[in-house]
Amino acid sequence: MRRRQLLxxxxxxxxxxxxxxxxxxxxxxxSDAMQIEAVQMPAWLDRDGRRQPLAPGDTxxxxxxxxxxxxxxxxxxxxxxxxxxxxxxxxxxxxxxAAERAQGVTGVRADLRLLDGFxxxxxxxxxxxxxxxxxxxxxxxATVGIRGTDFWSMTDSEHDAVCLFExxxxxDTRDQGxxxxxxxxxxxxxxxxxxxxxxxxxxxxxxxxxxxxxxxKPGQGIAVPGGAWQxxxxxxxxxxxxxxxxxxxxxxxxxxxxxxAGGAHEVRIAQLATREDAxxxxxxxxxxxxxxxxxxxxx
Numbered sequence: 394m395r396r397r398q399l400l401x402x403x404x405x406x407x408x409x410x411x412x413x414x415x416x417x418x419x420x421x422x423x424s425d426a427m428q429i430e431a432v433q434m435p436a437w438l439d440r441d442g443r444r445q446p447l448a449p450g451d452t453x454x455x456x457x458x459x460x461x462x463x464x465x466x467x468x469x470x471x472x473x474x475x476x477x478x479x480x481x482x483x484x485x486x487x488x489x490x491a492a493e494r495a496q497g498v499t500g501v502r503a504d505l506r507l508l509d510g511f512x513x514x515x516x517x518x519x520x521x522x523x524x525x526x527x528x529x530x531x532x533x534x535a536t537v538g539i540r541g542t543d544f545w546s547m548t549d550s551e552h553d554a555v556c557l558f559e560x561x562x563x564x565d566t567r568d569q570g571x572x573x574x575x576x577x578x579x580x581x582x583x584x585x586x587x588x589x590x591x592x593x594x595x596x597x598x599x600x601x602x603x604x605x606x607x608x609x610k611p612g613q614g615i616a617v618p619g620g621a622w623q624x625x626x627x628x629x630x631x632x633x634x635x636x637x638x639x640x641x642x643x644x645x646x647x648x649x650x651x652x653x654a655g656g657a658h659e660v661r662i663a664q665l666a667t668r669e670d671a672x673x674x675x676x677x678x679x680x681x682x683x684x685x686x687x688x689x690x691x692x
Contacts, residue, residue: 425491426452427469427477431617431666433609434674435462435646448648449618449664459485461510462646466609473499473524475516475541480607483510488531500525507532507548511606516541516560534583538563544574545603554582556595556603612669614677620664621691622671627683632658642681647674663691 429451436447439458453459453469461467461483469477472492479485488504507530514530521541528539530546532553537546542560547553555564557574564572564581568589572581580595595603609615626642626649629635635651635658642649642660652659662678665671671688679686 424452424472426454427471427487427490428452430468430470430476431609431615432467433465433613433615434648434662436460436465436467437646444644446643446646446648449616449620453487455487455490457487458508459483459487464610464613465646466607468609471501471503471526471528473501473526474520475501475514475524475526475528477505478513478515478607478609480511483512483607484508485510485512498525501528502526503528505530507546509549511545511547513543513545513607514539515543515558534568534585535564535566535581538565545607547606551586552582552584554580556580556600612667612673614674615666615670616662616664617666618664620666620670622665622668623661623663623689623691624665624671624675624678625685625687625689626660626662626675626678626681628657628659628685629683630656630658634658635660638681642678647678659685 429447429449432447432449437444437460438447438451438453439460440456447467459479461479461481464481466481467479471477486506486508488506490503492499492501501524505528512530526539526541530537530539532546532548534553537555539562542562543558544555544562545558546555555562555574557577557579559577561573561575564574566572566583568583572592574581574592578595578600579592581592582590627635627638632653639649639651639660647662649660649662652661662674665674668688675682675686675688
């Protein structure tokens, strides 16, 4: 019973987030990019060795790497409406990504590589009807083939793991050949320094941990497109001081911007989803705040 409740909660959570996002952003168009739908900072985009902080509404395309910080998370919207979630301390390389739209159907092909961390892929009910996908996610010792499903995976220096929540995924593994996960809670893991194990079934506690590992944490610094709150980190009459602070904050994964008016220069981070998210972010960045630090409504 608890396993069914956890999986049902996972589906409901995905549907609830989809509703929130739909109210904050316009419907996606077919493009060769994924869009940042929500981010719990810090997070970066790396292309050719250059890192920049990720903000809601930013796009990610082929030959780019996404990285999240400790306790961070983000949600990406794929061109046909599926969602990819990353948990903290994760790195995802977008090896290839292409989309096309014909006769009302959006097709997407993507080759993703999870270098470290926690990953979730979820296909909404709408995108199952209006989208087609050929997506693969490569771990250290296996590649997950996706058509339309909801599953979780992770990789680190010690093991790979995949758990199915709904649908079906095909695994092409280095040590066990081709495997299929087609039952809810089906769980495959490969601990690198141990003998191979057959596909098993995740326990309720394991399912809860998998779901939490890649989920956003409400009230803990979530930003979304059009978020109604912002934080002012500092206010200075010296533009160079403010500019240097903005650069320092951006370097650690927070999309700070500089705003100047009436001889005053403010360093802000915008698009926070709620007042609680803004307050949490201000606390997290207290090392960079000045006497004029404040939580403010979006202007």
